[in-house]
Amino acid sequence: MLVQTFLTRIEEERGRLLHWAPLFLGTGIGLYFGVSREPTMTVYAGLVLAILACLTSARLWPWGIGPVAIGVALVATGVCLAGARAHLVGQPVLGFRYYGPVEGRIVKIDRSQSDAVRLTLDQVRLDDVGPRNRATTVRVSLHGDQRFLAPAIGQRIALTAHLSGPNGAVEPGGFDFQRMAWFRGIGAVGYTRVPALLLAPPEPGFALVVGRMRQAIGAWVQRVLPGETGAFAAAITTGDRSAMSRDTIDALRASNLAHLLAISGLHMGLLTGFIFQAMRMVLSLWQSVALRYPIKKLAACAAILSGAFYLALSGGNIATERAFIMVATMFVAILFDRRALSLRAVAMAALIVLTLHPEALVEPGFQMSFAATTALVAVFGWLRDRARNDGAWRAPKWARPVLAVVISSFVAGLATAPIGAAHFNQISHYGLVANLLSVPVMGALIMPLAVLAAVLSPIGLGWLPLKLMGPAIDWIIGVARVVSSLDGATGQVPAPPDMVLPLVAIGGIFATLLRARARWLALVPFVLAGLMWTQVTRPPVLISATGGLVGVMTPEGRALSKPRGEGFAALSWLENDGDPADQDTAFARAGFTGAKGRMRAEVSVATLIHLTGRGAGDRLADACAAADLVVLSVKRTTPPPPGCTVLDRATLSDTGAVALWPDAAGGFRLQTARARAGDRLWTR
Incomplete structure (x- = not known):
């Protein structure tokens, strides 16, 4: 009975199976990146046979078992795609210092x-x-x-x-x-x-002509608009952020406006959307053209070409390529008289991106852009359907653009918030306000003026639109600085367990694709993800891969063994703890005692001594007599005394960073970064 109900539900979804395809393909790609050992050729051969068997089953029994077989085939295809990509992109890696x-x-x-x-x-x-x-x-x-x-x-x-x-x-x-x-x-x-x-x-x-052109355009933009204004303009036109100061970038991130710098879905959508509407309007002015030719399709072709040029100009990175594929898919839908903004178009774009770049699945850019796009298409589709119903409330015409900006900012922010928090351990509390004040300026002024600058530059008038862009860019930078300086502008969260983001993705897909009452099933993965995240436990002790830095958890937060040096590891540990402190503050916490070069920490799992500096190896025997574990920042020259665990530089170079966890016997166990990463192509 249960199986029959399941098959009946699948048949009801037959017309929307394309919408589900990215979930199954992405599951296979996720499995490839989640395993601890590189699949062998025997595994790949078995997967290919499984794909053929599933496709044959779907052909012979198209009803009932057919969609299930196709889903299994997509999962196996995802594993094979990711493996093939990993082998194809492999380059020699330097194996020594x-x-x-x-x-x-x-x-x-x-x-x-x-x-x-x-x-x-x-x-x-x-x-x-x-x-x-x-x-x-x-x-x-x-x-x-x-x-x-x-x-x-x-x-x-x-x-x-x-x-x-x-x-x-x-x-x-x-x-x-x-x-x-x-x-x-x-x-x-x-x-x-x-x-x-x-x-x-x-x-x-x-050779490299596009790169040189990007640099020349960026230099020209910065000559017309000096300072941070020009650096921002160069970043959004060519993707080159090298002229931007760290303070401005940090302010944009803290105010949730950093996405305005990345040439991604927003920029590509604004640019191609402006070109599409402008071309359609210009062509409609000629009566003979408007009556004899499909101007809507011609405008879509112009938008695709402009997006391709923008892709080349920005350097063709994966994020911009992903954005181009997404908008190109939607404009191709117009060429075939299909609805441009539909979940089918989003699914097609996701399938194309995952096929070309399977590794994009585990990157925040892919996750955030497709989460935002899917949520926006679903919400505005629901609002459109409600507006068609008799008696449904409709906003006044003058309020619709403002309401659209508010809704899109809120929906996109809500859809991407858990992903941004998981990857960057930060939540912008005033991000919605900052986006409401900035995104309309970006769409209504900056992007159209950037297009106008490109059009007028061959006749030497491109500087004029750039000058007009200046005040609008200054407004966005000013909003970022004001919002980021507010009390409590950002909040920190700890890094979640590995399964949290997949559960959030499954919940979002269920909420978007399931029908009627079945949509409540989305609450199950959402609740599980929330429980796992709130119950996350951070390692009591972390040791860097060089042995030069140790961090122990205290009631105040993680205490570090030195105030400077290995800043990237220190900052990453604190961010993953959800701790806003800097390295100096963490060093001042009451976690370590002793003099410089011999720091001692008492934690629940062990007594630890960190030896650094000149002659650290000579002090190993004394340290072992007073501790369960000794971390040595140099290579030891003598064997450690019996019963003493020593992690020296040579050992850590093989194991990578180390975390200490309590074990069932009341002692501690070591978890290494190398063991956690597994035996993969990129770890060999």
Whole structure:
């Protein structure tokens, strides 16, 4: 009886099976990234056979079992797609620490977490390193005196740098930088403190022509609009944020306006939507054209072409490519006389993105953009259907644009809030207000003026729309600074367990796609996700991968073993705790005792001593006599005494960061970042 009811429900959804396809394909991709060992060729062969069997079953028994078989086939396809992508993008990864000459060609310029200029180089040459061991693409941050080089796309440069392979997570289960670098083709990261020198200017020809054009446009924009205003304008037109100050970026993030910088769905939608409406209006002015040709479809073609140009101009990163696919799918729907803004179009866009870039599933950009788009299409579709019903309340015409902005900001903010909180451990309490004050300005003034600047620039008048953009950009930056400075502007939340976001996604899909009373089933995953998040427990002790930093949990929050150094790990630990403190504040907490170089901590799971500085290895025996666990920031030269657990630099280089948890026997167990990440292509 239960099986029959289940099959009946599936048959009722047959006309909307495309809407469910991204859920099944994404489940397969998620399974690939969730396993701890890289699937073997035998596993892939079995999955291909399962796909064929499922498709055959769906062909033979289209009713009842057919949709179920297709769903299983999509899950298996997701695993295969993700595995194929991971093998195809693989590049050589530097397997050791390197210090010496580095030569390469600049292909990207941006800024690091520490606000330093950061260069991505390809065609890399390293001293005495053969092709098999040499990373072909590296990313280097420039510190110190760099006045001898004005970086430009296509330049061949030389520098002396510290390089190493991409690091793993700063704590077990944390953000996996190794995986991100693998899929972006980055084989080594590092920094230099000596001047970088120009070897050769950009070569003529079409190689990197788009990158050079982006840089030229960005420089022109900043000449017309100096300071932070021009930096903001360059960021939204070319995607280059390298000129923006850290203070402005932090203010935009704290006010939930950072999405205005990313060339993603909002910008692509505003640009292509403006082009579509403008072209349709211009073509309708010619009676002969309007009566003889499908001007709506011609305008859709113009919008697609403008979006493709914007994609190329912005550098073609994954976020912008995803946004282009989404808007292109909607305009293609217009070409085939289908509704542009529909869940079917969103599902098609999601399937295309996941097929081209399966790794996008685990990135916040994909999750937030599709969550916002799906929620907006569903809510405005529901409002449209209600407006068609007789007796349904309708807002006055003059109030509809304002109401649309309020509803879209509220719905998009609500849909993306749990995702942003999970990835960035931060909630903007006044984000809705900031967006209501800024998004209309972005859509009504800044984006149309940017299009007008592009149109007028060939005749030398592009500076005029840019000048008019200035006050609007200053308004957005001012809103961000005022909102971010308000008391309680942001709140911090701890990092959730791994299953929270998948449950939130399932709940959102159920709420959007299920019919009538069945929609209440969405509460089940939502409630489970909320319970898991509220009951999350953070590790009592965290140890960095170098052994140079230890953090222990106290009633005040996590206490750190030193006030500076390894700032990225320190900041990440505190953010994942949901703790707004900085490293100095965390160091001042009552968690460690002792003198510099020999810090002692008493925690529920163990007594721990952290040895650092010169001669740390010589103090190992004394430390072992007074502690259960000793963390050593250097490589030990003598065996530890019996019964003493020692984590030295050499051990930690193999295990990665370590977390201590209580065990059933009253002691402690070690959880390592390497074990948590598993044996994957990017961890080898």
